[in-house]
Amino acid sequence: MSKRFPGRRLSPVRLTVLVAVVGALVASTFVGWNRFEDVRAAANGGSWFAGYVDATATPFYPFEQPASAQGKSVVLSFIVADPKEKCRPSWGAAYTMDEAQSQLDLDRRIARLLQGGGEVAVSFGGLINDELARTCTDVRQLTRAYRSVVERYDLTTIDLDIEGEDLADSEAGARRAEAIAALQEERRAGGKTLNVWLTVPVAPSGLTVQGTDAVTAMLEGGVDLAGVNVMTMDYGGSREAGVSQLVASIAAARATHSQLGILYDRAGISLGPQTLWRKIGLTPMIGQNDVPAEVFDLDAAAAFNTFALESGVGRMSMWSLNRDATCSDNYGDVSIVSDSCSGIEQDGMLFADILGAGFEGRAATLNSAPTTAEPTPEPVVDDPETSPYPIWAEESTYVVDDRVVWRGKVYSAKYWTSGDVPDNPVLQAAETPWTLIGPVLPGERPLPVVTAPAGTYPGWDAEKVYEKGDRILFDGHVFEAKWWNRSDSPEAALQTADSSPWRKFSNEEVQEVLEELKP
Incomplete structure (x- = not known):
């Protein structure tokens, strides 16, 4: 049995106000809860650092003996199609996986890094050779090829570095998505996860059209993307003169964040802004870039790290750990990119230490984020x-x-x-x-409109025929005929309708007319 409220009855006005207040509180609580869920989902995603290692570049880089505390996690690159067998994975088109073990001790070195608490991801693709999906046109064989790499190295994370001709090949993109989605489903069925990062080029204005198409192909193909990693490097003509590598890279990151929100929305997945940042990876090219005028120095690395941590990006990488050292004195021209040094004086410091500072997560952390309902x-x-x-x-x-x-x-x-x-x-x-x-x-407030006094020009007459160049007054505005017309009111031109035969004078033009008419 309920009790009545002992106070006065609420008037209709007070009741309306009360309902509005309660509604506002409910709405604000809903928005606050969704923001909380967004932040919580992002926090669960993990945030990690791993430098790329070119596994086949000489001299071979000893990734199993990290020079930096931040170098314990690496992205070994690149697995590509074997030139002799289009559906067989190879390291850099130079070694089969068995040859990489026998000639490079690759499996053993990976095991050593893992025993020391490190972590290994493997990158497929790169600029120079064909990514597997480009040459292997049978999706079942392609899935088998990806699976063989994942199982051999017991991977929890892979990186798909798609650029150049691979990025332009939409049919390969569709095959890749289908094969990777099937492999993810297999892993899930076996109680394992496979985090998939898509790495693509970027401009200061954001992902290119081909880059957004690649993301779309992955999402439409059913791939659960851990994130999109953008190569903040080699901007060339897309970087305006006077804009530093740092400023261009921050602009690229922010534009990518906006684009990803649109791409996920189009895929029917609503993600909060912080979750979207967790789905972004940033990979600068340290020191001298391939474009001679572009240099990413130690100060830029420190500022970029600060930006990434404050924004909450999910991943920071760099190209490459092989290059994280000052070039020796006998390296003649540092403006020419080296595979084994950065091209700038590092004064004993390491880019890995600077870029990786504050990234405490691991690549194995599942970065996939649940769909969250966002209030409109x-x-x-x-x-x-x-x-x-x-x-x-x-x-x-x-x-x-x-x-x-x-x-x-x-x-x-x-x-x-x-x-x-x-x-x-x-x-x-x-x-x-x-x-x-x-x-x-x-x-x-609205900008003042300059009008002309009556008599400046004849008023508009619906019965009169006007020729091109004739001027009239209408509601204090000056109009000029664009072509022969009769009975066409200048009203449409006030709404800037292009079909109107009248052109309305701007404030400046009216002022000029008034100045000319002064005695």
């Missing part, structure tokens, strides 16, 4: 009374440099556009005709 925020309602520029309208036409306000932000048109929503999420900047300038600032 209420869109900002733009107020014409406070918007400094016209509010974007679907039916209007805009030309280069036209500015509009949409959902609390100011955008500028890059070229002619009509019907393109300014905040439409896109993977590449070239896909949208709008450039985001920034938010509408507190206290802003």
Whole structure:
């Protein structure tokens, strides 16, 4: 039996306020809970450092004897297709796995590193040779090839370094995804996990079109990606003059974070922002890059490490541990990239120590994140009374440099556009005709419109025929005929409709007219 509340009855107004307050509290609690779940999922993902080791480069790098405390985890590279047998894995197209053991003691050296508490992942692909999926066109044989590597080295983590012609081959990408997804399913059925990282090139503006296609192929193929590792190096012409390697690399990371959110959303997977950072790996090329003008020095490494830790990225790597040393005096030209030294003076310091500091997790940690329900925020309602520029309208036409306000932000048109929503999420900047300038600032008001007094030009007459170049006044605005017309109201031009035969003068043009008419 319940008791009645002894106080007064709530009036309808008070009841409405109470419902609104409770609703707001529930909504804020829901948002807060989802953020908590996002952070918790990200924390469970682990965050790790591992330098790449070119396993076949001479002189052979002794990865089993780490020079750095951060060098205990390595990504051995590269497993590629054997030139003599298209579905057989090989190390660098030079050694079969058996030959790598007999001639390089590779299996034994891996075992030594593991006994010392280290960890090994293996990378497939690279720039120079063919990744297995490129030449092995039978998916069952391809799956068998991947499985043979995973089982031989008892791997929990693999890296798919897809670049160059491999990245451009969409059919190979589909085969790769199908084979890797099947292998993951096999491992799960056997109570084991296989973390899969996709490594692709990146520009300061983010993943290339081919890079986003590669991620999409993996997700559509059913691969449970631990993350996407971007090669923050060798930007070439995509890096603007005067922009440092550090600044370009941070920009690349942030753009990739935005793109991944879109790609996962399109795949029907909703991930919070912190979980998305856990799904990003960063791999700079230490010292001298392949592009002569690009050098990633020790200071850049320290700042990049700080950025990565503060952002919460899931992985930090580097190319490569082989190169983590100052070149000897007899190395003639340090601007030419060496396989065994960085090309810069390191003063006894190691890039691995700097880049790896603070990354305490392990690659074996399953980085896959559960799907989280994200509340849809209420869109900002733009107020014409406070918007400094016209509010974007679907039916209007805009030309280069036209500015509009949409959902609390100011955008500028890059070229002619009509019907393109300014905040439409896109993977590449070239896909949208709008450039985001920034938010509408507190206290802003519409820019004053310069009008012309009556008599400056004749008023518009619906019965009159107008020729190209004729000028009229309409609602205080000056218009000029773009072609012969009759009975076409300038009203449409006020809405920037491109089909209108009238062109509205800008504030500057009206001001010029008024100056010319002064006595």
